[in-house]
Amino acid sequence: MATSNPLAIEVTNLTVAYQETPVLWDIDLAVPAGVLMAIVGPNGAGKTTLIKAILELIPSASGQAWIYGKPYRxxxxxxxxVPQRGEVDWDFPTTVQDVVMMGLYGQLGWIRRPGRREKQLAREAMNKVDILELKDRQISQLSGGQQQRVFLARALIQNAQLYLMDEPFQGVDATTERAIVTLLQSLRQQGKTVIVVHxxxxxxxxxxxxxxxxNVHQIDSGPIEAVFNEDNLHRTYGGHVGILSSSADVPPSQVLANEYS
Amino acid sequence: MLAMGSVIYNLFFDYTLRTVAIGTATLGMVSGALGSYAVLRKQSLLGDTISHAALPGICLAFLLTNSKTPLVLIVGASLAGWLGTIIVTAIVRNTRLKDDAALGIVLAVFFGLGVFMLTLIQKMPNANQSGLDKFLFGQAAALLKRDIQTIAVISGITIGVMLLFWKEFKLLTFDPAFGETLGFPMKIIDLLMMTLIVLAIVVGLQAVGVVLMSAMIVAPATAARQWTDHLSVMVGLAAIFGATAGVTGAVISSTTSGIPTGPVIVICVSIIVVFSLVFAPKRGIIWRKY
Amino acid sequence: MAPQTEVLLIAIVVAASCALPGVFLVLRQMSLMSDAISHSVLLGIVIGFFLTGRIDSPLLLILASATGVLTVSLVELLNRTQLVKEDAAIGIVFPALFSLAVILITRYAGNVHLDQDVVLLGEIALAPFDRVTLFGLSLPYSLVVMGTILIITLSVIGIFYKELKISTFDPGLSIALGFSPGLLHYGLMSLTSIIAVGAFDAVGAILVVALMIVPPATAYLLTDQLFSMLVVSFLVGIVSAVSGYGIAIKFDASIAGAMATMAGFCFLLTFLLAPQRGLLAIFYRRFRQKWLFAQRILLTHLANHEGEGILPKDKKNAKHVKISTAKSKSINPILPPGKSDQCHLHQLHHYLCWNVGFTYKIVNQAQKQGLVQIENQVLRLTNSGRQITAQPFIQ
Incomplete structure (x- = not known):
């Protein structure tokens, strides 16, 4: 038995419905620890819903998520x-450092306030995403990319094993996008598991x-080379993905038409 | 100068004025502080609805206990205010009506019911009932020592709980979903916050009344927001603005004949808002123009 | 006319004229503007009184309506600074204007019929005492004013029906067609102000809010079409007025309060019992759907794990073997690798995270309908069950 490599996430038979309209149908998902995984699918495919259901932010009609072999709770x-940037009000009166420290609130538990140790940890986390000089800046004065870095720092400070990120690349500049990718890959090298809605x-x-x-149903999941192929993309996106070339030795990323961005 | 001196003198040594000023200052402080959360959560008008919804609770508490003890009436008002917010949520969640309609329905219907009950009470034979309408329009000038004691205790508890759960309330206001993933039961924290806001409103009713209460919740917080980018400073400033307006209102209405306290408090706090919007550094209109 | 009949008539006219524009306020999500307007018109009335020295001058109506519109523009002005959200702006503006009015009244006009009580609650019972003579008929002043306002309301809505409809449902299209949404917006706000002012004297500010919001909200739960929404709202308004009046007379209590309460009662009944959108209907539907949905989840689950009893896995289905192996580890550790009990009757509830009783009920139901078969405690889809899973799930 392969107990040496436990699954980071295992979702069993997850079905989620909003007002009786199913958004996710009987999802089974097994993600081994230490991978960097993208969840892709068309709009309305239930990508965000899947992450929220795993985190039990929304109720599911059946099934649940297991994290490293135990129930999420x-x-x-x-x-x-890491929620989507748009889910919070960036005009909230607070500073970058303060938001980053929120990542530690769970470890602090009820009532205890962040102190010197927490500030030090926040500085380290901000440094990792290159926003240390913004530490006292009000969050409404940040660019989209900077806001995303704040959220990432808040996630890093949690020092978790598994990261669930909802569209971290949305609306960020190219530099930030590259920085985020490097960051995610270094997380993977540390043996952490990262799941990204992409x-x-x-x-x-x-x-x-x-x-x-x-796409509401799980089409497939697995290593890129095994799963990310035309056939599956067709099944995920219906007729929306045009295929420029069906030549076998062209990797799928170059095969895809520009319709998707 | 002389007038100023006598006002300060009176504030310290005139028993009635001192009582009233302490009362209005405390009310202003509490509603300013808790109002910050209402404003940041975009629930500004919930204050208006809660204050109107409290009226039938006050009447019912009186009908059931035949007592006008502030505590009894405050409990009744809080329960009704609470019920009102629950109904607003139920309407929004289960119908296609939006916040505005749900708030308006609860506001108007609860208040109508309250007025209906108030007129019933006023026609009851045992004439122990005068004074309930104090909540309707607020009569800061009629605040008594026992009112102040009740106000002080409730305000103390409210502010204390707010400070105790500071971190949790910040999380609730900024990013409740994230808070949930950290393991905090955000629904319970939300309930706690709502209760504090209801208490702040109900206590404030005695000074400024049902109609003007929404300003006491919204205005100090809106003014304070312009001066700072820190939640703690905002809450503190809002409390100071609320208290300042409270004391100023009490003093002005005591020195000028025929001016009711509540409206003066609201005018004071509105002036603070306008001043803040125009002159606050960084955010203010003048700063941004030049 | 007997005074009672006149009071009732005024109540009906007020209710009717509030209920119509209220429909547009509710649909445009501006319900609370009626709250703001109905309070701040007091300032206009006070200023008008100081200018004319009379409480029944038509100038009061005009000035008060202007204050109503002023309120709307002040709210928008604050909102446009982007420093204040719209709801906060409403919550600041109208108390300020109302306070100003109250201070002016108490300081300079203490003995006039304008105290706060009347302003908030109205005193419709006194309306018949204030009379005017029109065409040789002696009528209550309020009735004449409100009658005129009702006619204005009806004609404005009648004339601009199409424009109001388009700008409410599709502001973009309305601009494209050349109707200025701003103009219509301010037109509607002016109309609301005029009604608020007229009704104010008779029923008080709060009842204006009740009659403007509650009947249209009730109608919105009953119908989908604008025209029938107007009609239903109109009727609910009148029913609230008449029944509220009856109750108030019976208990000798505030007429305005009773009318607002009855409007609320109408809403409550609709909220609970409306055929499509009532709470009962919703709960019944959810209950029924929950069962249907659970059955469908079961069938989908069986289809996805076809044949995964406790039997060794089919090698061709390699992907599933992997997943199932993992599962057997976390859920059922005694199971050897390569075997899955996904479709086992006694394991189903683990996989679906349902409680045991519920799972058996759903299985039973599906079995009775011939959608699944059970052999050796292992569930299997029948042909008709498989057909159902192939169709999209539509409720």
Whole structure:
């Protein structure tokens, strides 16, 4: 038995419905520890819903998620969540450092306030994403890329084993995008597992090593080279993905038409 | 100068004025501080709805206990205010009506019911009922020592709980979903926050009344937001603005004949808002223009 | 006319004229503007009183309506600074204007019929005492004013029906067609202000809010079409007025309060019992759908794990073997690798995270309908069950 390589996430029979409209149907997903995985699929495929259901932010009609072999509730401390940037009000009166420290609130527990140790940890986390000089800046004065880095620092400070990120590349500049990719890959090198809801099919093969194709039903998941192929993309996106060439030795990322970005 | 001196003198040594000023200052402080959260969570008008919804609770508490003890009335008002917010949520969640309509429905209907009950009470034979309408329009000038004691205790508890759960409330206001993943039961924290806001409103009703209460929740917080980018400073400033307006209102209405306290407090706090919007550094209109 | 009949008539006219523009306020999500306007018109009335020295001058109506529109523009002005959100702006503007009015009244006009009580609650019972003579008929002043306002309301909505409809449902199209949404917006706000002012004297500010929001909200739960929404709203308004009046007379209590309460009661009934959108209907539907949905989840699960009893796995289905192996580790550790009990009757509830009783009920139901078969405790889809999973799930 391959107990030496436990699964980071195992989702069993997950079905989620909003107001009785199913958004996810009987999803089974197994993600081995230490991979960098993209969840791709068309709009409305339930990518964000999947992450939120794993985190039990929304109720599921059946099924649940297992994190390193135990139900999510027992493993919260191993998981870090990076929501979409648009989910919070960036005009909130607070500073970069303060938001980053929020990542430690769970470890602090009720009532205890962050102190010197937490500030030090926050500085380290901000340094990792290159925003240390913005530490006292009000969060409304940040660019999209900087906001995303703040969220990443808040996730890094949690020192989790598993990272769930919702569209971290959305609306960020090219420099930030590269920085994020480097960061994600270094997380993987440390043996952490990173799962990213991703929009841009062109970059899937270069950024990630694992992929899940989702469109309400799970189409497929596994190593990029095994799963990320025309056939599966067709099944995920219907007729929307045009195929320029069917030559077998062209990697799928170059095969994809520009319709998707 | 002389007038100023006598005002300060009165503030310290005139028993009635001192009582009223302490009361309005405390109310202003609490509603300013808790109002910050309402404003940041875009629930500004919930204050208006809660204050109106409190009226039938006050009437019912009186009908059931035949007592006008502030504590009894405050409990009744809080429960009704609470019920009102729950109904607003139920309407928004289960119908296609939006926040605005749900808030308006609860506001108007609860208040109508309250007025209906108030007129019933006023026609009851045992004439122990005068004074309930104090909540309707607020009568800061009629605040008594026992009112102040109740206000002080409730305000103390409210502010204390707010400070105790500071970190949790910040999380609730900024990013509740993230808070949930950290293991905090955000629904319970939300409930706690709502209760504090209801308490702040209900206590404030005695000074400024149902109609003007929404300004006491919204205005100090809006003014404070312009001066700072820190939540703690914002809450502190809002409390100071609320308290300042409270004291100023009490003093002005005590020195000028025929001016009711509540409206003066609201005018003071509105002036603070306008001043802040125009002159605050960085965010203010003048700063941004030049 | 007997005074009671006149009071009732005024109540009906007020209810009717509030209920119509209220429909547009609710649809445009500006319900609370009626709250703001109905309070701040007091300032206009006070200023008008100081200018004319009379409480029944038409100038009061005009000035008060202007204050209503002023309120709307002030809210927008604050909102446009981007320093204040719209709801916060409403919450600041109208208390300020109202406070100003109250201070002016108490300081300079203490003995006039304009105290806060009347302003908030109205005193419709006194309306018949204030009379005017029109065409040789002696009528209550309020009735004449409100009658006129009702006619204005009806004609404005009648004339601009199409424009209001388009700009409410599709502001973009409305601009494309050349109707200025700003103009319509301010037109609607002016109309609301005029009604608020007229109704104010009779029923008070709060009842204006009740009658402008509650009947249209009730109608919105009952119908989908604008025209029938107007009609239903109109009727609900009148029913609230009449029944509220009856109750108030019976208990000798505030007429305005009783009318608002009855409007609320109408809403409550609709909220609970409306045929499509009522709470009961929703819960019944959810309950039924929950079962249907659970059955469908079961069938989908069986289809995805076809044949995964406790039997050794089919080698061709390699992907599933991997997943299932993993599962057997976490869920059922005694199971040897390569074997899965996904479709085992006694294991289903683990995989689906349902409680045991519920799982058996759903299985039972599916079995009775001939969608699944059970052999050796292992569930298997029948042909008709498989057909169902092939179709999209539509409720």
């Amino acid at each position: 027992q493993q919260r401390h191993l998981v870090s969540y 929009h841009d099919l062109h970059t899937v093969t270069s950024y990630f090593d694992w992929v899940m194709l989702l």
